Amino acid sequence: MGPGDPLGEGRRGIGRRRVLLAGTAAVGLGVLGLATKQELQRWWWQVPGNEKPRVAGQVDDARARWVAAADGNMRRGDRPSDFRIDRVIIHVTQGSAASAVKVFRDPAHRAAAHYIVCRDGQIIQMIRELDVAFHAANREYNERSIGIEHEGWIDRPQDFTEEMYRSSAKLTAGICDRYGFPADRKHIIGHNEVPGADHTDPGRHWDWDKYLRLVRAQLKTESTSGDH
Numbered sequence: 001m002g003p004g005d006p007l008g009e010g011r012r013g014i015g016r017r018r019v020l021l022a023g024t025a026a027v028g029l030g031v032l033g034l035a036t037k038q039e040l041q042r043w044w045w046q047v048p049g050n051e052k053p054r055v056a057g058q059v060d061d062a063r064a065r066w067v068a069a070a071d072g073n074m075r076r077g078d079r080p081s082d083f084r085i086d087r088v089i090i091h092v093t094q095g096s097a098a099s100a101v102k103v104f105r106d107p108a109h110r111a112a113a114h115y116i117v118c119r120d121g122q123i124i125q126m127i128r129e130l131d132v133a134f135h136a137a138n139r140e141y142n143e144r145s146i147g148i149e150h151e152g153w154i155d156r157p158q159d160f161t162e163e164m165y166r167s168s169a170k171l172t173a174g175i176c177d178r179y180g181f182p183a184d185r186k187h188i189i190g191h192n193e194v195p196g197a198d199h200t201d202p203g204r205h206w207d208w209d210k211y212l213r214l215v216r217a218q219l220k221t222e223s224t225s226g227d228h
């Protein structure tokens with residue numbers, strides 16, 4: 001930005017603050033001495049006012065389209081530094097993807113998942129994986145999991161399309177890979193399997209065998225292609 005830039009003053013202000021922050025971090029490193037880089041990262045972003053830098057609109061799965069959920073339906077976090085992620089929780093929206101997006105954007109709803117997978121396989125991400133989404137109605141399970149909604153109704157097996165299974169399985173495989181947990185039924189569970197859950201999704205028509213097979217096949221492809 002040149003001296004004639006009307007935004008120049010503000011931008012320079014931010015620049016100075018960055019320099020100050022960097023200086024403070026360097027001092028912190030010196031004082032802590034033996035702290036590992038990971039411990040420092042964990043500690044640093046937990047100090048009030050310090051938030052992990054985020055890029056607006058960034059997604060965790062490259063195929064996803066970003067639509068932000070309301071802040072009231074999630075809690076900002078720093079996973080997996082503050083909480084380990086070792087579960088994927090499968091949901092069914094009991095409605096259209098559009099209606100799910102609408103309620104997840106409503107701060108009064110008090111619930112939202114990280115992702116919605118549509119019947120045609122499109123993925124909408126509404127909460128970043130580092131944040132805790134309120135989707136399992138169980139605090140411990142919310143803190144350790146990623147929630148994936150699937151567009152449709154539990155009593156309409158035709159809603160669970162091939163495109164949806166494949167797209168969702170790829171998403172779940174990516175999550176298993178990112179956080180290093182196995183693709184099995186202990187770690188990939190239905191909302192109905194969350195302790196204390198009074199929800200029945202994804203229901204009896206959700207084909208777990210097929211889903212797990214697709215997730216594992218995807219993980220195999222990824223590990224042989226060597227592109228991650």
Ligand SMILES: [Zn+2]
Nearest residue numbers: 091191199201
């Ligand atoms: Zn659910």
